[in-house]
Amino acid sequence: MKWFLVGLAIVGCAKAGKENSIIGGLTDAGAPTDADDIPEPDGPLIDAPPKQVTLTQTTSATITLGHSFACIGTTSGFTRENSYYRVFTLADYSLASTLHVTQVEFGIQTATAGTGQQQPAKVKIGTYGVPPTGTTLDPAQIRVISSVDIQIPNGSGTRMTVPIAADIVSSTSVIVELAIPDGSAAGNKFLIGSNAQSERKPGYTRGPDCGYVSPTAMSTVASDIGVGETDIIMTVTGTM
Numbered sequence: 001m002k003w004f005l006v007g008l009a010i011v012g013c014a015k016a017g018k019e020n021s022i023i024g025g026l027t028d029a030g031a032p033t034d035a036d037d038i039p040e041p042d043g044p045l046i047d048a049p050p051k052q053v054t055l056t057q058t059t060s061a062t063i064t065l066g067h068s069f070a071c072i073g074t075t076s077g078f079t080r081e082n083s084y085y086r087v088f089t090l091a092d093y094s095l096a097s098t099l100h101v102t103q104v105e106f107g108i109q110t111a112t113a114g115t116g117q118q119q120p121a122k123v124k125i126g127t128y129g130v131p132p133t134g135t136t137l138d139p140a141q142i143r144v145i146s147s148v149d150i151q152i153p154n155g156s157g158t159r160m161t162v163p164i165a166a167d168i169v170s171s172t173s174v175i176v177e178l179a180i181p182d183g184s185a186a187g188n189k190f191l192i193g194s195n196a197q198s199e200r201k202p203g204y205t206r207g208p209d210c211g212y213v214s215p216t217a218m219s220t221v222a223s224d225i226g227v228g229e230t231d232i233i234m235t236v237t238g239t240m
Contacts, residue, residue: 021071021072022072053095053238054237058231058233059197061235064195066109071208078189083207083215085176088175099168099238101164101174102165104161104164105161106233107159108160108191109191110155110189111189112154113186115187118153121180123147124146126144136204138214202217
């Protein structure tokens with residue numbers, strides 16, 4: 001059976017391995033309060049470089065603590081293999097020319113390395129052949145253009161910006177993946193930053209050890225495990 005941990009309380013859900021659980025989510029105290037929110041840092045938007053574009057699907061970049069979930073070993077408490085995705089159809093942003101991707105940014109609810117001050121991960125950028133429909137992504141539609149190995153520093157309620165280069169033509173969709181390797185041996189823990197302040201398009205997650213072999217909408221997994229809206233914080237920035 002698969003399990004999901006909401007704060008410190010465990011509730012059951014179908015499709016599980018005995019040793020792995022989807023863990024995280026809202027705290028036992030109920031809905032998060034403003035004290036649990038980490039707002040996006042103020043930025044001098046007026047000084048942004050000309051023709052710079054940031055693609056986002058969440059209405060807020062605030063990170064709500066105690067809100068995310070992941071596939072985690074039920075016995076060890078360490079993070080198993082997890083991936084998080086967003087797909088941005090460039091036509092939705094009225095982009096008429098090639099997007100030259102320069103960076104990806106994602107939120108971090110919790111990152112704790114088993115040893116040292118950081119843990120490995122990978123950011124991938126590429127194209128998705130058709131605008132996604134339904135609750136899962138088709139791996140056959142994904143074409144990776146570039147990937148970067150990263151080290152996520154320990155922290156809570158933080159953000160990480162990853163320089164990465166790729167050219168995405170305006171007639172397609174850009175897909176970004178944050179791939180977290182199995183951290184069981186190293187004793188790593190990671191939960192992506194998220195909130196419940198609405199999104200225009202779904203984010204997706206993959207946790208094969210917990211039964212989600214294909215990238216599946218976060219809303220679907222949240223419904224399966226009996227928790228509320230979980231909108232992952234992930235953006236792509238580039239120039240035109």
